[in-house]
Amino acid sequence: MVPKLVYDFAEGNKDMKDLLGGKGANLAEMTNLGLPVPPGFIISAEACKVFLTTGAMPAELADEIDHHVAALEQKMGKKLGQADDPLLVSVRSGAKFSMPGMMETVLNVGLNDDSVNGLAHQSGNPRFAWDAYRRLIQMFGKTVLDMPGDVFEDAIEAAKDAKNTTNDLDLDADDLRKLVDMFKTAVRDHTGRDFPQDPREQMDLAIAAVFGSWNSERAVLYRRQERIPADLGTAVNICSMVFGNLGMDSGTGVAFTRDPSSGQPGVYGDYLQNAQGEDVVAGIRNTVPLADLEQIDKKSYDDLMAIMAKLEGHYRDLCDIEFTVERGKLWMLQTRVGKRTAGAAFRIATSLVDEGMISIDEALQRVTGAQLAQLMFPRFDADAEKHLLTKAIGASPGAACGKVVFTSAAAVEAAKRGEKVVLVRRETNPDDLHGMIAAQGILTSRGGKTSHAAVVARGMGKTCVCGAEELRVDISAKTIQVNGTSVSEGDVISIDGTTGEVFLGEVPVVPSPVVQYFEGTLDPASGDDLVASVHRLISHADGVRRLEVRTNADTGDDSARARRFGAQGIGLCRTEHMFLGERREAIERLILAEEDAERHAALAELEPLQREDFCEILKAMDGQPVTIRLIDPPLHEFLPSMEELAVKVALAEERGEDPGRDATLLAAVRRLHEQNPMLGLRGVRLGLVIPGLFAMQVRAIASAAARLKKQGLDPRPEIMIPLVGAVQELELARDEVAKVLREVSEAEGVDVHSPIGTMIELPRAALTAGQIAESAEFFSFGTNDLTQTTWGFSRDDVEGAFFSCYLEKGIFAVSPFESIDTDGVGALVKIGAERGRETRPDLKLGVCGEHGGDPDSIHFFHQVGLDYVSCSPFRVPVARLEAGRAAL
Structure with a gap:
C-alpha cells in the first residue's frame, strides 16, 4: 500500500515533525488543542524527497491534493479562486527544523483578474483586494518565476514617490490596480508568459517552488551553518488565508x-x-x-x-x-x-525547573556547549569612554566591533582579508545570510526582535541590534547619518546586542561574568541570575557525566587556568612547544650536532629547561594526571625555512661575506627536507633514530616529579609515545623510558613510576590496537593526525585549498577537523578502543585532538566508551556540559 502524502491538520500532531515538518506538526497540534487555526492540509516531506530525487511530483500526489482541496472548499463554503467569493490559501514551507526565511512562501494563492473583484466586493474594501493581488504577483514572481525582487520593489517605490509618500498604506485602490498591471507586464517581459490565472496551476507551481527551495543557495548555506541534515526535505502547508490587512481593526x-x-x-x-x-x-x-x-x-x-x-x-x-x-x-x-539567545536558554531552562514544568535532567538537555561558549565571550567595558551614536533594540546579545560594510558581498570579502566587520542594512533578507555569517555583528535601521535579522542572528549566536530608526542608512553613498555624525564604510563601530547601544569606534571589552565565575572570582550566589543558572546546570552535568574532562596545556599558567575551569588533569602536554622562542638555538644545536659529544652537550642544555617546565605544570595539576607527549614534529620545524635561509646565504655570498651559521643551517634544512614531513621522520621515529632525545625528556619529567614529591606534592605524570604504528616501535621506546624512570628513582630515592602509553594517530595503530595494548597502559587518540592520515590530506595544505568547495558540494557537512568523521575516523577510534580493551581490559582511553572540545564529537566519544576527552582550557566548561548531556 502506498503511504499517504497529504494530511489534514486534524490528522497530525507535534511529534510528526519528520513527516509533516515543524510548522505543519505544530499547526496540527494547535488544531487538536482547539485553538483558532485556519483550516488547511499538509503535503509531507516524503513528497518533497521524491520531487528532489526525480524532478517530478509523485504520481499519486495530484489526486490526494484534489481530495483535500475539495474537503477544504466544503469546510469553508467557497471554492479556490471562486470569482464572486474566492477561497484563497497560503503555500508555505515547513522543514523539521526551523529555517527562518530560508525557503519560500506564497500568500493569496487563488486570486486572478476575476476573483480580485469578488474579493473587493465581499470585503467591501477594494484597496485591500488589489493589495492582496499585487502581493501574490510579487511573491509568485520572485519565488516561483525566479524574477529579481527589484523589479517589483522599484515599481512600488516609484508609485510612492508619485504620491509623495514613504508609506505603503497611502497607496489607494487605483494605485494598487496600476501596480498590478505593471507587475503582470513585468512577468510577461521577464518570463515570456502571462501570470497564471488558473488557481490550481498557481498552487501546483507554488508547491514545486517550495520543494525546490530546499536546495536554494541560502537554504543550503543555512543548513551547513546549523548542521541540519541535507536529506530531510520540507513539507508544504496549504492554509486558508486570513487577512490582517483589512483595515485598522486587523x-x-x-x-x-x-x-x-x-x-x-x-x-x-x-x-x-x-x-x-x-x-x-x-x-x-x-x-x-x-x-x-x-x-x-x-x-x-x-x-x-x-x-x-x-x-x-x-x-x-x-x-x-x-x-x-x-x-x-x-x-x-x-x-x-522559539529560538533564543544563549543567556535566555540557560535562564529559561532553570526557570522551568523552578516552576515545576521540567526536571533538572531535561533542563540540561535544553542547553548546549555552543551556547555556553557564547556566554564566555567578552563584553564591553562599562567604565570605558564611549561615543554613543544611538540606542535601539538589542536583538541578540554580545559585543561586536568592526568596520562598517553595507553589503553582504563586502562583508564576505572583508572576512577573507581577515578584517572584522559590522554589516549595516536597512533590513536584512534571506539573501544576506552570507554576509551575516561573515560579520561580527548586524545593525539594521528597521525591524524589531522578530525581524529576519533578529531571528537569524539569535539562531547563529551573532550579535545584532535592530530598529535603529535614527540611523539614515544610504547604501549607495555608503554612509550612515545619525544625530549630526556621519559614518562611512570602513569606519569602526561597536554594537552591544544586550543594551541595543551603538558606539563610534572600538570599545574595550572585559571578561564575561560567566568566565569570572569559572575563574573563581565571581560567586554563583552573587545575584547574577545568568551565572546562577550556568552554575546549576554545569554542576548537574558534573554529577551525571561519565567522561572525565582534561585539558591540552603546555605551560604552568595554562594548566592552572584549566584547573580553575574544571579540568581533571592534562590529556596532552606538547613538549615541542617548550623548544620555541629563546630556546630555539638549543634545539638547533642538537639538530646540527655531528658528533656524540655535541649531541650530549645540546641535550644537557635542554634538560634543565624542560625539567623546570614540567615542575610548573605538574605543580599546577597536583594530584591530577598529566599526559606528556614526547617530542612529535619533524625536526625541520625547529629550523628557519629553506627559502629564507637560501636568500640570506645567497645575499651574503653576493656581498663577498661569509654566510657562517646560516650556511650550516641551510645544509641541515636541505638534509632534513622531506617531501611529506607529516609522514616522515617524526614521533617515535625521532626517539629511535636520535639517541638520547627521548631519554633527556623522560629524565626531565622524572626529575621534576621527584622534586615535587620531596616537597610533599602528588605529581602524576603519564608518558606518551607519539605516532606509533607498530608494537615493536612502542616496545623499544618503552624499554628506554622505563630504564630512565628506574635510574632517576634510584638516584633520587623516590619512586617516580609513570604509566607509559601511546598516541593512536595512524590507521594501522587503530587496527593493530590489540597488539599495541600489550605494551601500552593507556591510549590517547590523536584525532587531528588520525583525520589527516585517514583522509590522506594535510590540514595545513587543504583547508584553504578545497574545503570550501567540498562543503558547497556537500561532500562534507562540516569540516572533519572541526567535528569528527564518525563513519571513517570515528570507526577507527571505535575499533582501536574495542581491540585495545580486549587485550587490556583496564586500558585507559582518551582523546586529545581538537575534537575533544567539539559538542557533537564528545557525544560520539561517550558512546564508544572512552574515559576522557581533552581540549583547550577555554573549552573545558563546554566539554563538561556536553559530557553531562551525553550521559543523559
Missing part, C-alpha cells in the same frame, strides 16, 4: 511567551496594524510592542494571552507564535519552540 504579529533575548517572563513581541505577516518579519514597517495590542484590541489581546499561557504549558518551553487578527477575530498561524 493586523498581524509575532509573540514570545518569554523574552527570547533575556529569558525573562513577560509580554514580548511585535504587532503591526493593517498588515500581513511578511511586513513584520521583513522589518519593512516598524512595529509597535505587543503590549500595545491591549489598547488597540482588548479582546484579541486577552485571547492571545490565554493561548500563549496554554501553549507554553503544553510545550513546556518558550513558544514563538505567529498570529493574525482579522476584523477583531484572532487566528493562530504558527507556533514553535
